[in-house]
Amino acid sequence: MGADATLRDRFERGLAAPICLTWELTYACNLACTHCLSSSGRRDPDELTTAEAKSLIDEIAAMQIFYVNIGGGEPMIRRDFFELVEHAVGQKVGVKFSTNGTRIDAAAARRLAGIDYLDIQVSIDGADAATSDRIRGDGSYAQARRAMDNLKAADFGQFKISVVMTRESVEQLDEFEAMAKGYGAELRLTRLRPSGRGVQVWQELRPTAEQNRRLYQWLLGRPNVLTGDSFFHLSALGSPLEGLNLCGAGRVVCLIDPVGDVYACPFVIHEQFRAGNVRDAGFAQVWTNSELLRSLREPGSPGACGACGSYDACRGGCMAAKFFTGLELTDPDPECVFGHGETALAKKAPSSLPTTSPDHSRRIPVSISPR
Amino acid sequence: MASSSAVTFDASAPWSLSPEVSLRDEAFGALAYHHGNRRLVFLKSRELVELVRRLGEFESADVAIGAVIAPGEHDRYVEALSLLVTSEILRGR
Numbered sequence: 001m002g003a004d005a006t007l008r009d010r011f012e013r014g015l016a017a018p019i020c021l022t023w024e025l026t027y028a029c030n031l032a033c034t035h036c037l038s039s040s041g042r043r044d045p046d047e048l049t050t051a052e053a054k055s056l057i058d059e060i061a062a063m064q065i066f067y068v069n070i071g072g073g074e075p076m077i078r079r080d081f082f083e084l085v086e087h088a089v090g091q092k093v094g095v096k097f098s099t100n101g102t103r104i105d106a107a108a109a110r111r112l113a114g115i116d117y118l119d120i121q122v123s124i125d126g127a128d129a130a131t132s133d134r135i136r137g138d139g140s141y142a143q144a145r146r147a148m149d150n151l152k153a154a155d156f157g158q159f160k161i162s163v164v165m166t167r168e169s170v171e172q173l174d175e176f177e178a179m180a181k182g183y184g185a186e187l188r189l190t191r192l193r194p195s196g197r198g199v200q201v202w203q204e205l206r207p208t209a210e211q212n213r214r215l216y217q218w219l220l221g222r223p224n225v226l227t228g229d230s231f232f233h234l235s236a237l238g239s240p241l242e243g244l245n246l247c248g249a250g251r252v253v254c255l256i257d258p259v260g261d262v263y264a265c266p267f268v269i270h271e272q273f274r275a276g277n278v279r280d281a282g283f284a285q286v287w288t289n290s291e292l293l294r295s296l297r298e299p300g301s302p303g304a305c306g307a308c309g310s311y312d313a314c315r316g317g318c319m320a321a322k323f324f325t326g327l328e329l330t331d332p333d334p335e336c337v338f339g340h341g342e343t344a345l346a347k348k349a350p351s352s353l354p355t356t357s358p359d360h361s362r363r364i365p366v367s368i369s370p371r
Numbered sequence: 372m373a374s375s376s377a378v379t380f381d382a383s384a385p386w387s388l389s390p391e392v393s394l395r396d397e398a399f400g401a402l403a404y405h406h407g408n409r410r411l412v413f414l415k416s417r418e419l420v421e422l423v424r425r426l427g428e429f430e431s432a433d434v435a436i437g438a439v440i441a442p443g444e445h446d447r448y449v450e451a452l453s454l455l456v457t458s459e460i461l462r463g464r
Binding site: 013016017019067092094 | 393395396397398399402404406409411413415
C-alpha cells in the first residue's frame with residue numbers, strides 16, 4: 001500500500017469514513033500485560049449490549065468501512081463474540097481480531113477456520129516464554145503458542161503473529177521471522193507506545209535509538225512484515241517504510257471503546273481525545289461532525305519540527321507518544337531519530353505527565369493456568 | 372497477502388470489477404478493497420472510478436475507455452487498468 005504526496009495530503013484532511021477502525025469489544029481481560037494500551041482487566045458494566053453492538057456493525061457496513069479491527073481486553077471473553085463476528089462478516093464487514101490466544105482451543109480454532117473474511121492476530125512479546133511472560137504474565141506464551149498450533153491444525157490459513165517492539169523483543173527479530181515461517185503465518189511488529197499502562201513501563205521497555213535504527217533497516221528489507229504503519233517516525237532515517245507514513249488519528253484511523261466512546265486513535269484512550277459516543281446519534285455522526293476530529297483534519301503546524309529537513313518524511317511522528325510523555329503535539333516525537341524528542345523531553349517536568357483515564361486494570365495481580 | 376496474479380491485461384478483452392471488491396467513494400476518487408486478498412487500492416480520479424464501475428457493460432476495456440474517458444488519455448488508462456488487474460481488483464469475463 002503506497003501513497004503519493006498528493007494522496008497523503010488528501011488523507012490528512014480526512015476521509016468519508018475511516019480505513020482503519022479499531023473497536024475494543026470489552027475491557028475484560030484474563031491477562032494483565034504491563035504495556036496494555038487500554039489499561040484493560042475488568043469488564044465495564046456499561047459495555048455495549050449485543051443489540052447495540054449489532055446495530056453498530058450495521059452502521060459500519062452502511063458507511064462502507066471494509067473491515068473492523070477488533071480488540072480489547074480479550075475480545076473472545078465476550079459471550080457474544082462469535083455472534084458479533086458472524087453478524088459482521090455476514091454483511092461483508094471483514095473482521096481482523098487481536099487475541100492473547102487463551103480461548104483458542106481446538107474447537108474454537110475449527111470454528112474460526114470456518115469463517116470467511118476473518119483475520120486473527122495472536123499476540124506474544126518475546127520469542128521465548130521467559131521474555132514474553134515478563135510482559136504478559138506467567139504461562140501466557142505457552143497458551144499463545146498452543147493457540148497458534150490449534151489454528152495451524154485447523155487449517156485456518158495465514159494468521160498473524162503480533163509483537164510489540166521492546167528493548168528485549170527487538171533483539172529477537174530473526175526468531176520471530178522463523179516462527180512465523182514455521183506456521184505459514186505473517187509477522188506483525190508494532191511500536192511500544194506510552195499509552196494506558198504502557199506509560200509506566202515505556203521508559204524502561206522502549207527500544208534504544210540504536211535498536212530503532214536496526215529495526216528500520218530490518219523492516220526496509222522486509223516489506224511483507226506488517227507494521228500497522230506504526231513506525232513512520234523511523235522513515236526520517238531514509239527511504240519511507242511501507243504504509244501511508246502519516247498520523248492517521250481522526251483522519252483515516254479511529255477507535256470505538258467497549259462503552260461506545262469514540263477516540264481519535266487506539267493509542268489515545270484519554271478524555272482529551274474523546275470525540276463522542278456512538279450511543280448518542282451513531283458513529284457516522286461522531287466521525288463527520290466531532291469538533292475534535294475536525295480539528296485533527298486541519299492543516300497541522302510542523303511546530304518545532306519545521307526547521308528539520310525531514311519533516312516531510314515523519315510528519316512529526318506519533319501524537320499519542322507525544323501526549324503521554326508530556327510533550328506538546330507540536331513537539332518532535334519522543335523517539336525522533338535525530339534525538340530532538342529527547343531534548344524536548346529533558347525540558348519537561350515529570351509532574352506534567354497526563355494520567356490515564358479511564359483505567360480498567362484489575363486491582364489484584366492475576367495468574368493464569370492452562371484450561 | 373496473496374501473491375500477485377499472473378493474469379496479464381489484454382485491453383481488447385472484456386473485463387469487470389471483481390465481485391469480491393467493494394468500492395467507497397472519496398473526494399479524491401475511491402477506495403477499492405478486495406475482501407479475498409485483503410488488498411486496499413486507491414483509485415485516484417473520479418474518471419477512473421466511473422470507468423471501473425462501468426467496465427462490465429462493454430465488450431472490451433478498449434471500448435469502455437473510448438466511451439467513458441476523454442480522447443487522448445487511452446494509454447494512461449490502459450496502464451491504470453493493468454495495475455488493477457495485477458491486484459485482482461478487476462477480473463476477466
